[in-house]
Amino acid sequence: MESLLKSTAERAVSYLEGLSARPVRPGADAIARLSRLDVPLPDRPTDPAEVIAQLDEIGSPATVATAGSRYFGFVVGGSLPAALAANWLASTWDQNGAIVALSPIAAKLEEVAARWLLDALRLPATCGIGYVTCATQANFSGLAAARHALLARQGWDVEAQGLFGAPPITVVVGDEVHVSVIKALGMLGLGRERVIRVPVDDQGRMRADALPPLDANTIVCIQAGSVNTGAFDPAGAIIRQAKAAGAWVHVDGAFGLWAAAAPERAHLVRGIADADSWATDAHKWLNVPYDSGIVFVREPQHLWAAMAVNAAYLVHGDVREPTHYTPDFSRRARGVEVWAALHSLGRAGLADMIERTCVYASRFADGLRGAGYTVLNDVALNQVLVSFGDAETTRRVIAAIQDDGTCWCGGTVWQEQTAMRISVSSWATTGDDVDRSLEAMIRAAESVMQTA
Ligand SMILES: Cc1ncc(COP(=O)(O)O)c(C=O)c1O
Structure with a gap:
């Protein structure tokens, strides 16, 4: 060994x-x-x-x-040194994070990290937390809690009775909702297509003035950080309307929620803490190894009701049993790396990592604009969308950049425009990486233009 x-x-x-x-x-x-x-x-x-x-x-x-340090595809962080090393040690421990009796250390670190997360992300200290595989699963879990709460208010026990014959729930999403929310709705029996889609503005933000009438049987899903533009739905205005109607607000903040941790970006999440549930990833912007998503629910009893299990062979005490807050039962102790990442960074290091990556995104945008290409989005976070001309030219430039190998960026079609996406999410990226990558991008674009 x-x-x-x-x-x-x-x-x-x-x-x-x-x-x-x-x-x-x-x-x-x-x-x-x-x-x-x-x-x-x-x-x-x-x-x-x-x-x-x-x-x-x-x-x-x-x-x-x-x-x-030069991977800018999708929204992909690296692994911070402390998080990677903690992952090794935790794998060596081979702990099952499901219940306290199986791993006191895993349960303890999850609790401590939960408090730190709520503090760093400026969410209510009372939230219940589940450590899940990814933001898709976090969206699923937050929406499961929402489904429970809305139907329980009407005297319907959805966990016991299922959805057959249940009072209908309306789900409202922005037109640029992330597909993971739609998938979660399908898994919950709420229907991938049974949603009301609200029009968005020129950055992909849900228009608060275009919301349909809301009621206490409605879940409104808002987005903190669009996968394309990085834009935030206007939480304050939407949550005000939702609260007045008694609706539940769920926030998909897979990466955008981390803006709360950087004082210069915190204005982007203004009002978001007034929602009812939130989904985020630690494997994106917190830079811990896969797989690591987190769900937060303001009133923990709803998450508990949706996820809790009961069996005679399980030890039940007055401690928090992790499995009562996640879809999984047996699972790895993924809170260990979240704790290690937050511990190693501290509040200042976390703020610096978020801010630094946003500044690098702006540097990409400025460099590409300066070279004559079109940046399609307002670069307020860590995402950049750039067009190199018509769709075919842009696709060829993306392919040339990927072939060159200095860095990697993917493509998208956003609001009918073909674009290259740059997502700066890794702790390891330096200013030199940005400059080398910019050079490679511009070189690839010029060679495509020359052969056009
Ligand atoms: C806004 C948003 N929500 C959800 C997800 C899904 O995250 P995961 O792949 O961790 O399930 C992503 C992934 O990029 C995302 O950007």
Whole structure:
């Protein structure tokens, strides 16, 4: 065990050290070599050192360098040193985070990290928290709590009776709602298409003046940070109307909620703390390893009612049992890395990481604008949308940037415009990375223009 773990740690360190020099996207040869893994189940045992050697030698070159400092696709953070190291130790512990009896340390760290999260994100201190796999699952869990609360108010026990014959619930979303909310609604029996879509403005923000009539049977899903533009729905105006009607407000803040932690960006989340439930990710902007999402519910009893389990073989005391707040039962102790990340950064380090990445996003926008390209969004957060001309040209530039390998950005079609998305979400990105990436982008765009 000892020599295996030490040599694996060495492999991990050299992997990380090599990231800066290799193309962000794995080469075709590395992907072709994956076919070597296509072997039948071995009949006999293999030496663990050989298993790991194969994993590293075939697997490492076929990774996307998302742990490096020049990956700007989707919304992908890296892993902070303390978070990665805590993940190793927690894997070594092999703790099951479901119940206190299975892991006092996991439960304790979740509790401490919960208090720190509520503090950093400026959410009500009374919230119930669940550590889930991702923002999709956090949206699911927050909306499950909403479904419970709205129907319980009408005397309907949805967990016991299901939705057949239940009073109808109306769900209101912005027209640029993230697909994960729609998926969660489908999983909850609330219907992917049974939603009222509210028109959005030129940044993708839900228009508060276009809300339909709301009532106490309505869930309004707002967004803190659009995956395209980074824009925030106007929480104050929407939540005021929702509260007056007795509706529930759920916030999808997969990455945008973290703006609360940076004093210069906190104005973007103004009013959001008045909602009823919130979903976010730690594996995006907090930069912890996958998988790590978090759900917050103002009145914890609703999350508990939606998620709690009861069985004679479970120990029940007056302690908080993590499994009563998540869809999972057995699961890894993912609060460990959240605690480690927050501990290592502190309030100041967290604010700096959020602010720094936003400043780098503006630097990208300024650089590309300066080179004559069109930035489509107001860059108020860490997301940039850039057009290099018509749709075909933009697609060709994106492909050329990905081929070049200095950095990686993906594409999108937003409000009928084809664009490249830049998301600066990694703790590891430096000003030099931004400048090198800008150079590569402009070089790729110019070469595409020359061949047009
Ligand atoms: C606004 C928003 N909501 C939800 C999600 C889904 O996050 P996850 O992939 O962690 O489920 C994303 C992912 O980018 C997002 O940007």
